[in-house]
Amino acid sequence: MPVSVQQKNQHLLWRAGFGPAVEQWNDVIKSSPRKFYEALEKASSKEPMPFKVATNFADGLMNGIDGIRKTELNQEQKQEMQKKSREEIRNLNLEWLDEMVNSEQQLREKVALFWHGHFACRNLNALYQQDLINIIRKNALGNFGTMLKEVSRSAAMLAFLNNQQNRKQHPNENFAREVMELFTMGRGNYTEKDIKEAARAFTGWQFKLNGDFVFRPMLHDDGEKTVLGKTGNFNGDDILDILLEQKQTSVYITKKIYRYFVNDEVDDQKVKMLTDKFYKSGYDIAALLKDIFTSDWFYDAKNIGTRVKSPVELIVGIRRAMPMQFENEEVLLQVQKILGQILFYPPNVAGWPGGLNWIDSSSLMFRMRIPQFVWNKESINVKPKSDDDQEMGKVQRKAGGKMIQAVVNWDTLFHQLEKTSRENLLASIADHVWQGNSASFNKELVEKYVDASAREQYIQTAMIQLMSTPEYQMC
Helix, strand or coil, X not given: CCCCHHHHHHHHHHHCCCCCCHHHCCHHHHCCHHHHHHHHHHHXXXXXXXXXXXXXXXXXXXXXXXXXXXXXXXXXXXXXXXXXHHHHHHHHHHHHHHHHHHCCCHHHHHHHHHHHHHCCCCCCCHHHHHHHHHHXXXXXXXXXXXXXXXXXXXXXXXHHCCHHHCECCECCCHHHHHHHHHHHCCCCCCCHHHHHHHHHHCCCEEECCCCCEEECHHHCCCCCEEECCEEECCCHHHHHHHHHHCHHHXXXXXXXXXXXXXXXXXXXXXXXHXXXXXXXXXXXXHHHHHHHHCCCHHHCHHHCCCCECCHHHHHHHHHHHCCEEECCCCHHHHHHHHHCCECCECCCCCCCCCHHHHCCHHHHHHHHHHHHHHHHCCECCCCECCCCCCCCCCECCCCCXXXXXXXECCHHHHHHCCCCCHHHHHHHHHHHHCCCCHHHXXXXXXXXXXXXXXXXXXXXXXHHHHHCCHHHHEC
């Protein structure tokens, strides 16, 4: 069955963004995918406004509490600062979530979410986390080498990967290992000797209390090192340059991008073509994405509706299709915890595994109930553990929990469907909210649960029912 222009455009908007906003519903029927991509590209071309959520916290960190230096704080005061920092990270989470929902820079924020998982970092200092996500958002569509170097110098990453403890005669290999294994070449493409030598090169890479990078020459091993067949008196930047010179880095990054934006099943021939161009471009991320999103093969039926939405994609997509105002936005943190993807809290250094790992029987049932929670203002009876930084999102399934108190603005949806006849409403809504073949849905079954007493109630309840299905979990 041929893929319609509408399906292609929605496919693009889900993969290069967070799904169509309801005000785009009529546009996806008219425009070509190439025009849509050009619009996405243009909207994301300017540098994003950096987040400044943690500014007040940073002032407190610099000044201590009531003017006391941080080194002089007692245990209770330190716990109070940690609590405040966790609150700021939660605020940062909600601010970025809102940006994903409302920003015109859909391409930038979606690609930044990919890099947020690639450069996975868990750090309880809100200022450091904020600096890192600002680096990622700024460079998301720029040069991979530039982003790699800026991320590698960030306080969040240096702290998370223990490079503050990496000094000459006592090298800590953690940072060097993860840079090779997770950020550039991938496991199996270097030796343990390469890691040991690279770790020596990163000695002296540290950060100040305010998060600024600092190189401490007294802690740096300035002896000769041999890494990946090259020998010299290398420092950290030299190692990153050597890693970027390896074609394997382009292979690893391109394959990961293909899996995330195209299909979990890798087409080796296409990945090789993309890898070669990415490497020759000097790691131009925007050029790689353009090659993918403007290709004919990206819109093949086998690539459409085949990815399980991550929890963040699901939450943001629902909010774009049903614009809503929250009385208690914190409930979105609880939903993230239950579904297993909390922004700024990856499960480990490798990030979120994605794909079918997002789904098990209990999470699927909860996912499908989210639109009902909004519609009925129900309490969420799956309660995650309270602020436990070690558990990082594991949940206890017990009664109780927050209610989703949100007011949905339905007017745009009514306006988008005003020219659709009553008998075609359900099929039209299905075409917009489902990816893949919506023609096969069981109209009679859905209509059993739809309020047909008036046109507006019909549209509202049809929307809720169609979003409460397994099909809506896919993009």
